[in-house]
Amino acid sequence: MTDRFERLASIDCRDHIKKKGKFSYLSWAWAWDTLKRECPEATFTKHTFTYKDGQGHVPYMIDEEGFAYVQVSVHVEGETQTEVFPVLNHSNNPIRSPGSFDVNTALQRALVKAIAMLGLGLYIYAGEDIPEGASPYTPKEEDEMYRQSVKDELQDVFK
Numbered sequence: 614m615t616d617r618f619e620r621l622a623s624i625d626c627r628d629h630i631k632k633k634g635k636f637s638y639l640s641w642a643w644a645w646d647t648l649k650r651e652c653p654e655a656t657f658t659k660h661t662f663t664y665k666d667g668q669g670h671v672p673y674m675i676d677e678e679g680f681a682y683v684q685v686s687v688h689v690e691g692e693t694q695t696e697v698f699p700v701l702n703h704s705n706n707p708i709r710s711p712g713s714f715d716v717n718t719a720l721q722r723a724l725v726k727a728i729a730m731l732g733l734g735l736y737i738y739a740g741e742d743i744p745e746g747a748s749p750y751t752p753k754e755e756d757e758m759y760r761q762s763v764k765d766e767l768q769d770v771f772k
Contacts, residue, residue, distance in 0.1 A: 617690055621651060621732030630737060636705065637737050641721035644728045652689045657727070659720050660684040673700060673716050679709040683716060685723040687731060694730035698723035 629643045648655050660683075661670035673681045681700035686693050700711040700719040708715060729735045 615692075617652065617692075618732040621648070622735060624651075624733055626734040626737065634705075638722070639725050639729075639734050639737065641725050644725045644733060648687075648689070648728050648731070648733055651733075655687065655689045657688065657724055658686045659724075660686070672720060673711060675709075680707045681709065681711045681716070681719075683719045683723050685720060685727050687724065687727040689731055692731070694727045696723040696727040696730065698726060 624647060626639060629639055630637050631640060632638075645657075659672055661672050662674040663669075664671050665675070673683050675681055682697050683700060684695060684697045686695040698719050699707040700715050701722075702708045702715070711719075725734070726738070729738055
């Protein structure tokens, strides 16, 4: 492991972890701010894809089943980490025909995961590949948690 990875992995993120239902995440604004303070030359790329008619570009790709994905790369000190992330609804289920807000949210989540691959907050994702059971929340509760998470992210952006 690199010294940079060790340095980023040693940053305590606990006070900045947000919850959405049973999922934990970091605000993209906090993660990017922290990365830039540690690695000022860091940059990122939000990838675009050729639109299905070949005219123009969109910030998401569509798979054979019609589900949408975004891709973000973070570049730090000669290393690039790329994250492909599904566009999800408020219940964390993949969606087809995403709206602009859905795509933007997925891009920001992919950004944070790519940053985590560089070390910052990586431990938050430990165990995420364990199959999840049914949600313990009602659709109404999930909707309210989603609305609150959007408010929290907007507050983080404008602090």
